[in-house]
Amino acid sequence: MRQIKRRIYPIEENCMGCRLCEVACAVEHSRTKDPIAAFLEEDWEPFSHTVVEMMGPISFSLSCRHCDEPYCVEACISGALRVEDDGRVVVYEEVCVACGMCVVSCPWGAIKPRKRNGVVKAAKCDLCPDREVPACVAACPNRALIFDTALGPGLEKVEEEEIIEG
Amino acid sequence: MLYDSVFVFPNFEVERNYERCIVCKACVQQCTFDATFYLPYRGRVVSKDTNCVGCRRCEAICPTGAIKIRRYQGEFKENAYWTPRDLKDLYKQAEQGGVILTGGGNDRPYPIYWDHILLDACQVTNPSIDPLREPMELRTYLGRKPDRVEIEYNDEGEPELKTRIGPNLVAEVPVIFAPMSYGALNLNMHRAEAAAAKAMGTYWNTGEGGLHRELYPYGDHTIVQVASGRFGVHAEYLQVSAAMEIKIGQGAKPGIGGHLPGGKVDEEISKTRMIPVGSDALSPAPHHDIYSIEDLRQLIYALKEATNYEKPVSVKIAAVHNVAAIASGIARAGADIIVLDGFRGGTGASPAIVRDNVGIPIEMALAAVDQRLRDEGIRNWVSIIAAGGIRNSGDVIKAVALGADAVYIGTAALLAVGCTLCHKCYTGKCAWGITTNDPYIAKRLNPEIAAERLTNLLKAWAHEMKEMLGLMGINAIESLRGNRLRLRAVGLTREEMDILGILPAGA
Ligand code: SF4
Numbered sequence A: 001m002r003q004i005k006r007r008i009y010p011i012e013e014n015c016m017g018c019r020l021c022e023v024a025c026a027v028e029h030s031r032t033k034d035p036i037a038a039f040l041e042e043d044w045e046p047f048s049h050t051v052v053e054m055m056g057p058i059s060f061s062l063s064c065r066h067c068d069e070p071y072c073v074e075a076c077i078s079g080a081l082r083v084e085d086d087g088r089v090v091v092y093e094e095v096c097v098a099c100g101m102c103v104v105s106c107p108w109g110a111i112k113p114r115k116r117n118g119v120v121k122a123a124k125c126d127l128c129p130d131r132e133v134p135a136c137v138a139a140c141p142n143r144a145l146i147f148d149t150a151l152g153p154g155l156e157k158v159e160e161e162e163i164i165e166g
Numbered sequence B: 001m002l003y004d005s006v007f008v009f010p011n012f013e014v015e016r017n018y019e020r021c022i023v024c025k026a027c028v029q030q031c032t033f034d035a036t037f038y039l040p041y042r043g044r045v046v047s048k049d050t051n052c053v054g055c056r057r058c059e060a061i062c063p064t065g066a067i068k069i070r071r072y073q074g075e076f077k078e079n080a081y082w083t084p085r086d087l088k089d090l091y092k093q094a095e096q097g098g099v100i101l102t103g104g105g106n107d108r109p110y111p112i113y114w115d116h117i118l119l120d121a122c123q124v125t126n127p128s129i130d131p132l133r134e135p136m137e138l139r140t141y142l143g144r145k146p147d148r149v150e151i152e153y154n155d156e157g158e159p160e161l162k163t164r165i166g167p168n169l170v171a172e173v174p175v176i177f178a179p180m181s182y183g184a185l186n187l188n189m190h191r192a193e194a195a196a197a198k199a200m201g202t203y204w205n206t207g208e209g210g211l212h213r214e215l216y217p218y219g220d221h222t223i224v225q226v227a228s229g230r231f232g233v234h235a236e237y238l239q240v241s242a243a244m245e246i247k248i249g250q251g252a253k254p255g256i257g258g259h260l261p262g263g264k265v266d267e268e269i270s271k272t273r274m275i276p277v278g279s280d281a282l283s284p285a286p287h288h289d290i291y292s293i294e295d296l297r298q299l300i301y302a303l304k305e306a307t308n309y310e311k312p313v314s315v316k317i318a319a320v321h322n323v324a325a326i327a328s329g330i331a332r333a334g335a336d337i338i339v340l341d342g343f344r345g346g347t348g349a350s351p352a353i354v355r356d357n358v359g360i361p362i363e364m365a366l367a368a369v370d371q372r373l374r375d376e377g378i379r380n381w382v383s384i385i386a387a388g389g390i391r392n393s394g395d396v397i398k399a400v401a402l403g404a405d406a407v408y409i410g411t412a413a414l415l416a417v418g419c420t421l422c423h424k425c426y427t428g429k430c431a432w433g434i435t436t437n438d439p440y441i442a443k444r445l446n447p448e449i450a451a452e453r454l455t456n457l458l459k460a461w462a463h464e465m466k467e468m469l470g471l472m473g474i475n476a477i478e479s480l481r482g483n484r485l486r487l488r489a490v491g492l493t494r495e496e497m498d499i500l501g502i503l504p505a506g507a
């Protein structure tokens, strides 16, 4: 039974295109979680799941929407992508065969192949399971990312709506 | 450097620690002055010191603390008379043959009288008040007060006020956001000022560029300006306002007009200022219909007539030599509020030579005007707002004791939302997104965050002011106004103390 629907919403009017969200994402998903080591010293390539799209004065940071009925989950041939109880769409790396179906099926371009330790696997936003507020939201200096932990439509057990701004 | 003029010496040095730089390029993206580049063939981010204006945006945004902006280390031969700034300005003029422009306020080392004034406190014989236990009032009424108050008794024998009291502004904190136009600032800053003024029960001032329609709902907290260019002035603009202000002069550039370059006049500014897109907005130096106190009176009454005598009219002048006599004339012309703008006041753009050499300190102007109006028995006709270089709540309290009813804060408000006083406002490229209308850069000023920061600033000052009133044993700011006995001077001459109307410490 899914209880909460957590999502990161980009606010286009506030995004100034600094890409600190990308830095934060890459750091959070590094071995050491240390900004300098993650980029300069680790054997893992820094990799951000969120991507800042820019055109002229318009920019916003786009990551997985954690859709209610995700195309990627449908497209996955090996069952490596699943919707968790808490609404997160998650990659089970050990099952992923790197066929790339999810990458082409995602209308947001939010899944990308990532090479680590010589193996390619699908990689996408996991809403930072180790953090209360996702790294990108916490790092954004201009509140251009909002973490919404409200219940999605049709879901029960509303406790309280909480919006955390970064 | 190669291809640069040999006469260009940098003001700042961008020091980047390559052990920390992760080449995220945030600094490149945030620098609006082309001082920082990514060189793909070196895989490095590098800087061009001669372009750095010292705004420190890159330093603030760098996620690894890799950047330090330092004063340029290279030095000219020591000279106590010719400062490096004089030399660089002179080289620049010899190169370009033009007026040197600047933004912000006068930063030269003239005396700061605030820092020569100390406050009194209660001890033993006159108890101080604890503002946390007892009510403490900062509410201030701005506008004309009657010469005397008459009471009449109604049928039930209860007293009622017979005297009609003219329109007054009610400020819960005697701190108002100074006039800074839409054009010089962007709409995000105006949005933030309006929201903060409303939240704190005080006012903000549109400056001379009109009021964007989106902000009409904040009219009750808005002072609208009528300046020499008459930009954006129309019946509705006057009607939505809380008060109207005739701008005669500005502390940063007394006696000269304004110029908003056509490049800054986009669709929205054009609609608000009521001028064509891309046309220069030139504010003449004087109002071409005001050459005397009588002319000023006509405009004051035209504004009052247009708004049914329901709103106070303020007149803002720069603090200049003859300020007391001028203020007396303004009071007699029918103004309800006089704004005195001292020589430290800021500007969006001014010739540096004017900003740095014209005007007088607000402390002197304020004391002189307050005294003159009292001597003439007309102090109650007007409220006085002191502007131009108010830095903290201590300055506010001292200004009130010297005779101000309230103060304007401009530079302080900009600082609250990120300004680092780089004084490049006139370029329209403010890297903190404040004095720019480039939609790409203006996004950096999130109006919601800015409004919160402005509100916090006023809250903090209000709290401190209550503490200072309490220690002086005063429970309402109105009781401190003009109470110069609670001030003492340190390190001032007899003449200076006479003008300020305060005694030396120990007396
Ligand atoms: S950190 Fe915030 S402002 Fe910067 S690019 Fe990401 S979303 Fe935009």
Ligand code: SF4
Pocket (backbone or CB within 6 Å): B016, B020, B021, B022, B023, B024, B025, B026, B027, B028, B045, B061, B062, B063, B064, B065, B066, B067
């Ligand atoms: S912001 Fe800091 S880490 Fe990023 S490129 Fe600039 S100096 Fe390097």
